[in-house]
Amino acid sequence: MITIKKQAGVGLIEVLVALLILAVGVLGFVALQYRAIEASSEGANRVQAINLARDLAEKIRVNRDQLGVYATAIAGNATNITNPNCYTAFCTPTQMARFDAALTNLSAQRVGMTVNMFACPEVSNGRRCIYVAWGDTAATNADGLNNCTTAGAYRDESTCVVMEAY
Template sequence: MMKLSNQRGVGLIEVIVALLLLAIAVLGFSALQMNALNATDESLVRSRAMSMSKQLSENMRLNTLATDDFMTKLNTLNQGAENITQYCAKVAQASSNFDKDSCKSDACSPEEIAALNTWQAANLGCEQDIMLNMTTCPDMADINARQCIITSWGKTIPILNDDEDNACGDSDGSYKLGSHCLIMEAY
């Protein structure tokens, strides 16, 4: 028979081991919860970007006479913008030069409507930290000239470029690993 004096402190060790196991389980659950929150945030931004792309695409379908003007205006806003701050500064500068109310009472040309729609989309993008751009979709220049509306967030730039690390995709239209963006084909 063992004496009780030999068992002294064993209960304390068991409690410490149990607490250690519980702490590891709680840390694992916390990490899982953080991943779930990040995925939810990404899903929300992706949903907003899709909505903006769809709206811009619908505006282009309604104004087929000025399809190229949408692309020109968005490309102008993106020239030299390497992040959302620079992009939104250019959008704000464009809005100060643009009469937002001119098309509400007077008849507008297709080009003016395209400028208004583009400014509205870019401004909405800035409110939600999303950059917009448009380019001719890869391998479509000779066929049907479809446009690719590119929305990006985070540190991703809305361009298709093989050499730019922060680009949304490669020049062939495939997404770059780790990019935070959405490419939508519009015609």
């Protein structure tokens, strides 16, 4: 006599396939979360950089005659804000420009960024651009893997903001 057995449980192969599908789904979700956190961090850094550049541009607008002093002090990464402290003492326009530049550099350093100011590339009217970079990117316009821009164009994978100001 021939007897037919009915399946009494789930086969091991079926369980393994289900676990594999679940694992792939979980990995996809983890990758999606990672990308969302990365994009959120990038957005926060861009907002911080834009605020630094805008703040410096407003300070320059108020003290426009000292544009050269701002450019020199920003490029030199000056951070000495104690002599004189223009919050508590009277300052000449030149001292105020140095003070503002030092505050900007100090604010940038506190959040892991660098600031620089150059003549805007491909512009003949003498306009200045404010560069703010973070991470491995240098706030410069030159050839090189870690520079913000090359010949005025953003480099791939650079983490920076360029604002045309004055």
